[in-house]
Amino acid sequence: MTATTTLPLRRAVPVLAVVLIADLMDLLDTTIANLAGPSIRADLGGDETTLQWVLAAYTTTLAIGLVTSGRLGDILGRRRLFLLGMTGFTVASLGCGLAPGVGSLIAARAVQGLAGAVMIPQGFALVKVVFPPDRLRAALIPFGPIMGLGTVAGPILAGWLLHLDLFGSQWRAIFLVNVPIGILTVILGWFLLPKHSGEDPELRVDLGGVALLTLASLLLIVPLVEGRQFGWPAWSFVMIGAALVATALFTRWERRSRHPVLPPSLFARRSFVVGLVITGAFFASFTGFQLAVNLLFQLGLGWSPLNTGFALIPWALGTAVAIGLSGAVLAEKFGRSSMQVGLGVAAAGLLGLWWILGHAGGQLTAWTVAPALFVIGFGSGLVFVPSFDYILGDATVEEAGAGSGMLNAVQQFANAIGFAALGTLFFARASVGGVAAIFSAAELVILVAAALYVVTLLLVGLLPKHIRVSGSAMSAQS
Numbered sequence: 141m142t143a144t145t146t147l148p149l150r151r152a153v154p155v156l157a158v159v160l161i162a163d164l165m166d167l168l169d170t171t172i173a174n175l176a177g178p179s180i181r182a183d184l185g186g187d188e189t190t191l192q193w194v195l196a197a198y199t200t201t202l203a204i205g206l207v208t209s210g211r212l213g214d215i216l217g218r219r220r221l222f223l224l225g226m227t228g229f230t231v232a233s234l235g236c237g238l239a240p241g242v243g244s245l246i247a248a249r250a251v252q253g254l255a256g257a258v259m260i261p262q263g264f265a266l267v268k269v270v271f272p273p274d275r276l277r278a279a280l281i282p283f284g285p286i287m288g289l290g291t292v293a294g295p296i297l298a299g300w301l302l303h304l305d306l307f308g309s310q311w312r313a314i315f316l317v318n319v320p321i322g323i324l325t326v327i328l329g330w331f332l333l334p335k336h337s338g339e340d341p342e343l344r345v346d347l348g349g350v351a352l353l354t355l356a357s358l359l360l361i362v363p364l365v366e367g368r369q370f371g372w373p374a375w376s377f378v379m380i381g382a383a384l385v386a387t388a389l390f391t392r393w394e395r396r397s398r399h400p401v402l403p404p405s406l407f408a409r410r411s412f413v414v415g416l417v418i419t420g421a422f423f424a425s426f427t428g429f430q431l432a433v434n435l436l437f438q439l440g441l442g443w444s445p446l447n448t449g450f451a452l453i454p455w456a457l458g459t460a461v462a463i464g465l466s467g468a469v470l471a472e473k474f475g476r477s478s479m480q481v482g483l484g485v486a487a488a489g490l491l492g493l494w495w496i497l498g499h500a501g502g503q504l505t506a507w508t509v510a511p512a513l514f515v516i517g518f519g520s521g522l523v524f525v526p527s528f529d530y531i532l533g534d535a536t537v538e539e540a541g542a543g544s545g546m547l548n549a550v551q552q553f554a555n556a557i558g559f560a561a562l563g564t565l566f567f568a569r570a571s572v573g574g575v576a577a578i579f580s581a582a583e584l585v586i587l588v589a590a591a592l593y594v595v596t597l598l599l600v601g602l603l604p605k606h607i608r609v610s611g612s613a614m615s616a617q618s
Contacts, residue, residue: 146269151270154332155266156267162226173194184241197246200361200362206261206546208354211401214265222262225260226329230326237312296449297317346394360383363376372564419531420553422520424554428559458516461518463524476601479603482518487519487590487594490516490587490589492512565585
């Protein structure tokens with residue numbers, strides 16, 4: 141195994157900065173294209189199905205590739221794959237911006253997602269390696285605000301770029317803006333990232349496991365993305381059932397494999413397994429809340445995407461404040477209790493927003509919902525740092541890439557499930573027609589999201605009480 145050592149802070153912090161830039165680019169590309177969908181269709185043509193795949197091609201290939209690429213980083217080198225992924229991401233962004241038709245745009249988006257899947261898991265693994273254990277929690281603090289910033293800044297940035305229409309680029313600017321940032325990140329990464337980061341060249345990739353995992357992911361993602369649009373036909377349920385079968389076969393294959401895609405030692409840890417379940421439940425409800433609010437503001441109130449983004453600033457601010465407090469004090473001192481309090485606070489904020497929607501009538505403004513959005517963001521922000529600690533804090537250097545890939549994949553699957561399930565609830569209620577139906581649909585989804593937060597709060601009780609920093613890794617303390 142290649143020896144690895146932590147770096148002095150003056151060298152570790154620039155590594156963190158490069159990783160955060162990459163994560164922000166990925167998050168922006170996950171959200172920014174949604175806003176430009178109508179402009180893309182007006183320019184390139186195509187029906188609703190092709191437009192759906194313009195939006196979904198990125199998420200699909202990203203989710204499918206995350207786990208495998210994390211393991212490849214453990215074998216081939218995290219720096220090498222990070223730079224390869226960022227280069228591919230930048231070139232694919234250029235391809236998106238120059239696409240002459242819908243088909244080429246979908247293909248470029250798929251390549252962009254695959255490149256993102258190669259890049260993203262390496263980032264956390266690099267941070268895990270270069271920071272000493274007693275500094276790791278502080279190093280993880282920026283990831284939460286970056287997630288909040290990326291989620292909220294995506295619609296704002298897209299609306300601004302569409303409004304400017306730079307050089308007549310219309311929607312193409314939302315992809316072309318990645319090119320100079322990507323080139324700069326590759327240059328910085330070449331000079332700043334450590335050449336050796338604990339990878340083990342003696343490990344091997346189990347191609348059978350990769351094939352089964354990819355098949356299971358594809359069988360799950362495609363019906364989740366397409367099922368609602370086609371009214372959940374029989375083939376969507378057949379594919380979901382086949383995904384479960386493929387997952388069972390993958391699990392059995394992994395137990396017999398000499399070089400498993402996912403290290404079995406990760407699943408021997410209660411904090412990792414339970415943490416993934418909690419992450420899935422949390423992000424599914426989180427996505428449902430975002431969906432309901434965005435559709436309410438734009439369809440129900442007629443706000444522009446730019447105004448909608450600005451209205452969500454209190455939510456982003458609350459998230460950032462809570463993550464700062466959690467990372468600095470609360471997560472280390474109170475462990476799982478800080479997550480339980482956060483989920484309880486967020487659920488209360490969701491119920492408050494539900495009450496406001498039911499009583500505000502036609503007087504709803506951004507100021508009216510700002511307090512509830514801040515509370516929801518604050519409560520959600522308390523969850524991010526300790527969840528990272530529990531899931532990946534005690535992973536070894538050899539497990540970091542695969543564990544990070546699994547965490548990101550679970551988030552992507554949870555987002556797809558939240559959008560599919562809660563989106564179905566929203567559109568079923570809103571299909572009656574009229575502003576009142578949209579308000580009613582948003583209230584229903586927000587109420588369900590609050591209930592899911594409460595269920596997640598109960599699941600947190602299965603985690604160890606605390607995580608402490610000790611020796612060379614963080615370890616769970618029952």
